[in-house]
Amino acid sequence: MVYVVTEPAHLRGIYPAWDACKAAVSGVSGARYQKVSSREEAQALLDGTGVRLAPGQYLVVDGNAAGGMGILAVRQKDGEAPSVLQERSDRVWDALPPDGLPGLSSAEEVRAALARLRNVLAEMAAAYIGLARMPFEPGELTIVHDYAGVAAWLEGRWARRDPAIRALADAAAHTARARHLALRFLHQPGHRSSWAGRHDLAALNARADRLAAEAAATA
Numbered sequence: 163m164v165y166v167v168t169e170p171a172h173l174r175g176i177y178p179a180w181d182a183c184k185a186a187v188s189g190v191s192g193a194r195y196q197k198v199s200s201r202e203e204a205q206a207l208l209d210g211t212g213v214r215l216a217p218g219q220y221l222v223v224d225g226n227a228a229g230g231m232g233i234l235a236v237r238q239k240d241g242e243a244p245s246v247l248q249e250r251s252d253r254v255w256d257a258l259p260p261d262g263l264p265g266l267s268s269a270e271e272v273r274a275a276l277a278r279l280r281n282v283l284a285e286m287a288a289a290y291i292g293l294a295r296m297p298f299e300p301g302e303l304t305i306v307h308d309y310a311g312v313a314a315w316l317e318g319r320w321a322r323r324d325p326a327i328r329a330l331a332d333a334a335a336h337t338a339r340a341r342h343l344a345l346r347f348l349h350q351p352g353h354r355s356s357w358a359g360r361h362d363l364a365a366l367n368a369r370a371d372r373l374a375a376e377a378a379a380t381a
Contacts (some may be wrong), residue, residue: 212360225284
């Protein structure tokens with residue numbers, strides 16, 4: 163992780179740690195800076211090109227320990243800004259199908275799983291609900307997530323020991339096959355700003371996070 167400062171001009175540059183960035187921007191009016199995942203991202207912001215999605219369709223998901231989920235269906239075309247086709251702000255126990263999944267067939271079972279798994283349950287449920295209900299065309303679909311387990315469980319790299327996780331991962335995989343969706347995964351660390359310049363992933367993750375928070379507030 164590094165920090166990039168894009169404004170003012172005399173402070174523009176890449177800073178290797180927060181202490182160095184803080185020392186540079188502290189007390190400077192109009193300073194624009196943010197943490198990014200690599201020097202390549204930082205350089206893209208400095209160059210003015212920003213961090214942009216490649217053309218394709220994306221499912222952006224987030225979830226929190228209160229059971230809130232934020233879900234976005236996004237399409238990216240060449241030379242355009244990302245287009246949000248649909249968004250959802252749901253609570254886990256409201257969004258799961260009425261016939262339920264093994265171990266998640268009632269609001270009581272969902273709440274018990276949430277107490278056990280906290281945000282992990284909502285993150286995985288958001289991926290499943292997004293695959294099941296959002297408007298995607300057959301073909302490649304990239305799931306953008308800030309919790310590493312979303313990709314690790316859906317790709318089978320982590321053991322699905324918890325029955326709720328196993329049920330959600332199995333249901334998500336079945337849904338993807340039924341809809342002819344070839345899944346790809348893209349990790350975007352949570353709680354990143356897009357203050358220093360265009361950063362599509364950070365902006366979309368922040369939007370999903372807000373939707374999840376709104377859903378949790380109604381619980």
